[in-house]
Amino acid sequence: MEAQKVDMFIMSNGKYFESYQINGIRERLIAVDDSKWAMISTVQLKDPTVSLIVSILVGSLGIDRFLIGDIGMGIGKLITCGGLGIWYLVDFFLIMGATREKNMQKIQQLLY
Amino acid sequence: MARNKLYLLLFTACTAGYFWLFFTYYRVVTLAREPGVCLIKRVTGIPCPSCGSTRSVLSVLNGDLAGALYWNPLGFIIVIVLLVSPFWILYDVLSHRNTLFNFYNQTELFLKRKWIAIPAILLVLLNWIWNIYKGL
Numbered sequence: 001m002e003a004q005k006v007d008m009f010i011m012s013n014g015k016y017f018e019s020y021q022i023n024g025i026r027e028r029l030i031a032v033d034d035s036k037w038a039m040i041s042t043v044q045l046k047d048p049t050v051s052l053i054v055s056i057l058v059g060s061l062g063i064d065r066f067l068i069g070d071i072g073m074g075i076g077k078l079i080t081c082g083g084l085g086i087w088y089l090v091d092f093f094l095i096m097g098a099t100r101e102k103n104m105q106k107i108q109q110l111l112y
Numbered sequence: 113m114a115r116n117k118l119y120l121l122l123f124t125a126c127t128a129g130y131f132w133l134f135f136t137y138y139r140v141v142t143l144a145r146e147p148g149v150c151l152i153k154r155v156t157g158i159p160c161p162s163c164g165s166t167r168s169v170l171s172v173l174n175g176d177l178a179g180a181l182y183w184n185p186l187g188f189i190i191v192i193v194l195l196v197s198p199f200w201i202l203y204d205v206l207s208h209r210n211t212l213f214n215f216y217n218q219t220e221l222f223l224k225r226k227w228i229a230i231p232a233i234l235l236v237l238l239n240w241i242w243n244i245y246k247g248l
Contacts, residue, residue, distance in 0.1 A: 060151050061161065071220040072118075076125065078236065079186045081162045083125070084132065085151045 001037060006030050009041065016045040016103045028111050039110055045103045048096035055095045060088040064095050068102045115213040119201050122212075126198050129190070136166050137173075159248040161240040162186055169194075183248070185239060 006029040014022055029040070046068050055064035060082030065074035082088030152160040168187025171179035180187050200212045223229060 069224075071223045072216055075223075079162050079165060079190055080125075080129075081150045081152070081160055081165075084128075084149050088151060 001029055001032060001034050003030060005037060013045060016047065016100060017107075018097070018100050018104070021100075021104055025107065025111075032111055036110065040107070043106060043110060045106065046099050048099040051095050051099045052092070055091050059091055059095075060085065064091065065098075068095075068099045070098065070102070115210055118213060118216060119205065122197050123201055126194055129194050132166070133169060133173075137170060153248075159240075159243045159246075161236050161243065163243055164246075164248040165190055182246075184243070 006026055009029060010022060010026055017025060051064050051068055054067055058064070060077070062074035062077030062082070065071075065077055077083060077087055077091075080087070083090075150160050150163050152158065153163055162184065164184035165187045168180045168183035168185075169190055171177070171183060172187060172191050197212070204210065204212050223232065
């Protein structure tokens, strides 16, 4: 794929991934075929900031985990009242990373 | 999520759950105080969808299934998870298999289907309304 297109993608979607993953994504994007561009440019990625806000507001019901597609963890949080309030607090710090990880999984399914 | 991370998390959660159960059992029996750490209930005064599940699990332990159903039907799920998952994890770790991990992933996919997810959400909401009505 053209470097220009790839850089455009990285610029607009860089915040959805961990910083150490971006270089790998860039190299992989340059290597893949141009026909994948339509799928890659329209992929729905979750915003880590939104999941943090959801986590603070309704995190003890597990909605933040459901939002990023972590159904099992969401149910765990829901039926334990946010892990007795502990998991709820811990997830303030984990949820952004978890969202980026889920985004990475999504893009990996397209790229590899 | 990686297999080992899931197992570690589940195992930690189960251990914490057992400790919590012993702690509350001691509090209920010897101090005759009702359990309550729910953040939502403390802050807003309204019980959350899972309020009463500790009392529900304790009712199951006492053999009072109707009482468990009254306190919170979610308690049955917790009892099953608490009983089954430690042994399942042990089996998987000892035999180097992924049966629980595969089961977890398949359940996630199953629950993501619309015709399963929407009734499940409705059930949880109904349970919540019931909780508020009961005034747990």
